[in-house]
Amino acid sequence: MKDIIKIFDTTLRDGEQSPGASMNIEEKIKLAIQLEKLGVDVIEAGFAASSPGDFEAISKIAQVMKNSCVCSLSRALDNDIITASKAIAPAKNKRIHTFIATSPIHMEYKLKMKPDEVIKRAISAVSLAKSLCEDVEFSCEDACRSDIGFLKEILDAVISAGATTLNIPDTVGYRLPNEIGKIIKELSDFVNNRAIISIHCHNDLGLATANSLEAIKNGARQIECTINGLGERAGNTSLEEVIMSIKTRRDFFSDFDTNINTKEIYPTSKLVSDITGINPQPNKAIVGKNAFAHESGIHQDGMLKNKETYEIINPSDIGIELDSTLVLGKHSGRAAFKDKAKILGFILNDDELDNAFNKFKILCDSKKDIFDDDLREILGEETTHIPKVFRLNMLQVSICSSGKFCAATSIFKEDVEYSDSALGNGAVDCILKSIDRISGFQGKLKDYKVCSVTSGKDALAKVVVKVEFEPNKPALIGHGLDIDTMSATAKAYISALNSYLSMKDLIANKDGTMLFR
Numbered sequence: 024m025k026d027i028i029k030i031f032d033t034t035l036r037d038g039e040q041s042p043g044a045s046m047n048i049e050e051k052i053k054l055a056i057q058l059e060k061l062g063v064d065v066i067e068a069g070f071a072a073s074s075p076g077d078f079e080a081i082s083k084i085a086q087v088m089k090n091s092c093v094c095s096l097s098r099a100l101d102n103d104i105i106t107a108s109k110a111i112a113p114a115k116n117k118r119i120h121t122f123i124a125t126s127p128i129h130m131e132y133k134l135k136m137k138p139d140e141v142i143k144r145a146i147s148a149v150s151l152a153k154s155l156c157e158d159v160e161f162s163c164e165d166a167c168r169s170d171i172g173f174l175k176e177i178l179d180a181v182i183s184a185g186a187t188t189l190n191i192p193d194t195v196g197y198r199l200p201n202e203i204g205k206i207i208k209e210l211s212d213f214v215n216n217r218a219i220i221s222i223h224c225h226n227d228l229g230l231a232t233a234n235s236l237e238a239i240k241n242g243a244r245q246i247e248c249t250i251n252g253l254g255e256r257a258g259n260t261s262l263e264e265v266i267m268s269i270k271t272r273r274d275f276f277s278d279f280d281t282n283i284n285t286k287e288i289y290p291t292s293k294l295v296s297d298i299t300g301i302n303p304q305p306n307k308a309i310v311g312k313n314a315f316a317h318e319s320g321i322h323q324d325g326m327l328k329n330k331e332t333y334e335i336i337n338p339s340d341i342g343i344e345l346d347s348t349l350v351l352g353k354h355s356g357r358a359a360f361k362d363k364a365k366i367l368g369f370i371l372n373d374d375e376l377d378n379a380f381n382k383f384k385i386l387c388d389s390k391k392d393i394f395d396d397d398l399r400e401i402l403g404e405e406t407t408h409i410p411k412v413f414r415l416n417m418l419q420v421s422i423c424s425s426g427k428f429c430a431a432t433s434i435f436k437e438d439v440e441y442s443d444s445a446l447g448n449g450a451v452d453c454i455l456k457s458i459d460r461i462s463g464f465q466g467k468l469k470d471y472k473v474c475s476v477t478s479g480k481d482a483l484a485k486v487v488v489k490v491e492f493e494p495n496k497p498a499l500i501g502h503g504l505d506i507d508t509m510s511a512t513a514k515a516y517i518s519a520l521n522s523y524l525s526m527k528d529l530i531a532n533k534d535g536t537m538l539f540r
């Protein structure tokens with residue numbers, strides 16, 4: 024019998040804490056549904072007490088999850104724990120995750136608490152959590168720089184108080200694999216199956232995956248990780264790297280298995296980069312753009328003779344179907360389109376399907392080859408359910424004799440058309456100004472990225488913007504897709520505005536969302 028390693032995904036909590044990775048509620052729900060499809064055992068859906076938006080997102084995710092356990096983080100404070108338990112209440116399977124720092128430096132300077140006070144606080148937090156939820160995880164923040172004797176003392180105490188999972192974070196990504204192995208072995212022997220030992224690594228030295236794998240070898244039975252390795256500073260352990268290491272090196276990990284469906288790795292990675300606007304570096308293991316690209320002649324020659332000369336993973340194992348990248352065309356019908364959407368993992372209702380199909384047909388008129396990635400973008404856009412208060416109708420940008428740019432813009436607000444124009448110092452400037460004039464909201468553009476969805480002169484332009492609509496509140500992300508880059512820009516800005524309007528009352532002050540790093 025193989026030991027199942029539980030996969031605890033924290034993309035929605037630790038991942039979302041990485042600069043620029045904030046997501047709105049609809050996007051979080053969409054991602055949680057995809058994570059469940061991927062097969063993760065536990066979804067850390069957020070930190071309920073950190074903001075009303077986080078609370079709402081966790082609670083909505085708790086309502087829709089069928090199999091995965093839904094978890095909220097909470098400091099070792101009564102109010103945090105009670106708030107977490109309320110947020111996860113609708114879930115079929117739920118967990119409260121409470122933590123307190125245990126390293127000398129954190130206890131002295133951050134908590135300003137003595138070690139025995141920390142133990143007391145931990146016991147009281149776990150006891151309260153246990154009275155509200157059967158499944159309780161306790162984390163010793165900065166465990167890997169803590170005294171091992173102290174760790175044993177506090178773990179012993181929280182096991183008696185009811186903790187069922189004990190998480191050992193390398194919060195600052197400081198440890199080397201052999202050191203992590205030693206720590207986990209000693210704690211695992213000490214705990215002696217009274218609770219599950221979990222590992223949570225950060226990637227400051229690029230060792231998060233290696234450290235997590237070493238922890239498995241030494242007794243950890245849960246790995247905490249994120250998609251694309253998203254997370255604080257250099258990120259968290261990357262889910263796809265750990266999973267594909269276990270699968271590819273079955274010889275080494277023969278005693279272990281996970282519940283992950285590896286075919287969902289690529290779609291999940293793509294969804295996370297689409298939502299956050301953060302693409303993995305091109306040479307990122309498993310999901311980077313170049314992870315399966317063979318450029319040199321010698322490699323290409325080897326690949327043609329036998330793929331295994333240079334490929335240790337079959338791309339289709341992670342859901343990349345290289346042979347079917349060129350798909351539907353101008354003459355494809357609705358049924359074929361629906362079929363393809365299903366293959367790509369999108370389940371649409373009739374309205375969504377109609378809208379997506381219309382967009383596909385319009386695209387066919389201006390673009391010769393339609394690729395899977397084009398379709399993923401169209402379908403992704405259609406399955407994001409943020410109320411579209413504003414919609415772009417028409418845009419015209421021209422250069423005036425003064426050298427200034429002028430945008431004439433027409434927008435629908437709930438089916439009524441409004442139009443206006445504005446001058447600006449460039450095309451983007453005047454487009455955004457004209458939208459501000461129509462909507463009555465003043466956005467500050469914090470980030471602007473444009474990329475092509477596929478290759479070719481007629482490729483779709485994808486624009487991702489980050490816009491701040493209120494000072495001292497987090498910026499909202501917007502996405503726009505169009506053959507024309509300027510129209511994609513206008514759509515992205517309007518999508519950020521719609522996102523802002525849908526969660527205006529739920530956005531905490533910047534300070535509020537940064538309670539824990």
Ligand code: KIV
Nearest residue numbers: 122162164165192194
């Ligand atoms: O890095 C860390 O220590 C954490 C804990 C809250 C688990 O994220």
Ligand code: ZN
Nearest residue numbers: 037192194223
């Ligand atoms: Zn962390």
